[in-house]
Structure formats: structure tokens, C-alpha cells
Amino acid sequence: MTKPRSAATMLHVDLDAFFASVELLDKPHLVGKPAVVAHESGRSVVTSATYEARRLGIRSAMPLANAQRLCPNLIVLPPHRELYTAASRTVMQIFRDITPLVEPLSIDEAFLDVAGAGRLFGSPTEIAALIRSRVRDATGLTCSVGGGGTKFVAKVASQRAKPDGVLIVHPTRTLEFLHPLPVSVLWGVGGVTGEHLRRLGVNTVGDLAALPIATLRAAVGEASSEHLHNLALGHDVRQVNVTREEKSISNESTFEYDVSDPAEVRQQLLRLSLKVGERVRNAGVLARTVGIKIRWDDFRTVTRSRTLPEPTGVGRQIYEEAVQAFHELDGQGKRVRLVGVRAENLVGADSGGSLLWDPYEQWRDAEQAIDTVSQRFGKHSVTAAALLRPESQAPDRNFTKPTTDSANP
Structure with a gap:
């Protein structure tokens, strides 16, 4: 059994209103105003909200239209995933410079075990102050830090410290706090x-x-x-897990209007599959299973998945499996509101088999070349040709399985 901690050396660090704060870094004139991160569309949902917006009742996952009704002057900031990824990498490295025992929970939060860092950096309170100072200096962002003798107490403490605060709960005061x-x-x-x-x-x-x-x-x-x-009772034996692996990688998108044309759905599946494939490769993993998420116009949501004979990181293969899963659905007469693509059952990139003939070898080479160009010239410098074609001007009324695939890159 794990020995109880005698000091609050379990920390939980959470960046404040992360996506919104990143977007405001180059927009100082908007700081202090109610703002959200969302696509500018009546069908969009709020990804992140500033604390000024939250005080008006606006929350993440709220439909943007509802948020704008609560605040007619709401500022809408389009999302930029590459900025969030870059900021997250910087912050996680700051954590690892203080302790090797870091467990990222998501792009904007992590647990840190600082029991071995005291000799270099001082008490948990001093370490929390150091973390916040380094994060602010390196990124311009603020974070909240909670500390305790367990993960649970540290997490609760960081939430009570928000925004831009510190709350360290000594283990002897755990029950008094909880x-x-x-x-x-x-x-x-x-x-x-x-x-x-x-x-x-x-x-x-x-x-x-x-x-x-x-x-x-x-x-x-x-x-x-x-x-x-x-x-x-304040009991939580979980320790920081530095080998925590991402269980799945996914992207989803809501259409501007309910779609009944299979070609439009396939085009969006292609766009999402290529994004998922890129993220899988960047993570150094392969996917054994490909899944899709479909939300119909009546808000009913269905998911389907297909297990591959060999794990893959090729967006084109992910797309073909996603399309097959989509066509296996009973979509006759239905319209689609949202689609998503998911790669799961992730394994190391060295887990792929050595096939005598790989039908996706050319696609793999092409996508790796796109990765190289994108890293040098930017995310949207090159893309699949099928994603540039105009959407259908006269969508089909019902779903029918096509005889040919109209979304070939």
C-alpha cells in the first residue's frame, strides 16, 4: 500500500480558459471582454469561454446561438489548433524541467509529483509560484495550481483556485478542506x-x-x-503515471446546414480522416480501429467502428474505413448534422506488420511528404484536391450508396 504523503507534493496545474487565452495573446484590446472560441456559424458550439463570458452563463459545449442570446455583443474568436498545440508543448516542458513525474491529462492540464523537487525548488507553495511565473514568462498565459496529498485533493484545489490562483492543502487539513x-x-x-x-x-x-x-x-x-x-475520507492511492497514453484521436465537425447529399458527407469524412491521420503520425502511433460518429438532424447520435487487419497511420485508409462504416448505417431519408472520425486502439508506430504488398504505400509516402511541407510552410499550404472542389449545388434528398467514390484525393 502506498504510504500517505506528509506534504502537499501532488500538484494539479490547469491553464485558465486555455483556448480563449491563447487567442487573446495577440489581441490585447479584447482582454477583459466576454469572448468565446467557436467557428462563426449558427451551428457552432462554444469551445472555450473567457471568465467574463462565463459570468454571463456561457459555458463550453453551449450552442453559439444560445451564447449570443445571452450576450449580443459576444466576441467570437475562430479556433487555431496549431497555436494551442505549440503553447501546450511549451508548458509541458516547463513542468518537466521541474520534475520528470508529469502526467498530462489533456492539452491544458497535468498532474505533477514534486516530492523529489523540493531540494532544488523549495516547498510546494514555492514550486507552484515558480510554475506560474515560468508559464507566464514563456507564453503570456496564466494557470491555476492546486496541491495536496492526493490527486483528487490537488484537482479540487486547482478548481477552487481559479482563475490565476494557488491553493495548497496540507495533508493534515484534507478533511477540513473537503x-x-x-x-x-x-x-x-x-x-x-x-x-x-x-x-x-x-x-x-x-x-x-x-x-x-x-x-x-x-x-x-x-x-x-x-x-x-x-x-x-480523503483516500486516493493513484500516483502520477508518466507513461499515460492517448486512448484515441478524433476530429468532428458540424455542418452549416443539415446535409442529405452523400458526396458532401464523404468529403467531410475525407477532411476529418486526413486530420486524424496527421495527428496519429505526429503522436508516433498507429490505429488498429477506425470509428465514425454521425448525428442526424433529429439529434440522435450513432457510432460505428471497424477493426483493421493491420494498424495504420494513413489518412486515406482511415477515410476508406470511415466511408464503409458510414454506408453500413441505415441513413435512408435522413439528414446529417455532425460527422466525426476516430482512431482508437492505438499502438506504437513500430507495431505495423510487414506486408508483401501494401496497397497504401503510395498514400503513406504522399501523406508523409505533405507532413514535411506543412511543417515548413504551414498547415494549409498543401491539401487533397478533393477538398478544394465546390460543394454540390443540388444535394440529394436521400442517402443512396454510390457506385463510385466522388471524394478521391
């Missing part, structure tokens, strides 16, 4: 579980900690009861 908080801060307490707990009179973490385990088990089940009971 118990007054709403029970919703516990990982695993969502809408349904929260309602079950409220019926039992459980509103705070302390309420749950005091609840007999048998009562909790009857309300939320065996596995969830043990998990929530441990968190409420």
Missing part, C-alpha cells in the same frame, strides 16, 4: 447519482463521509459506494 464542499465535487457524482444522494440528505462531502456504507451501497451500488466513500 467536507464543507458540495458533494458534486466528488469524481463520479453526476446528475443521477447526485439526485440519489440528495434524497438521502447528502449535500456535502462531509454528509457522504458520515453516511453508513451500507446505506450508500444501497443507493449507488457496490463499486460506486466504495469509490465515493474513499474520496470523501
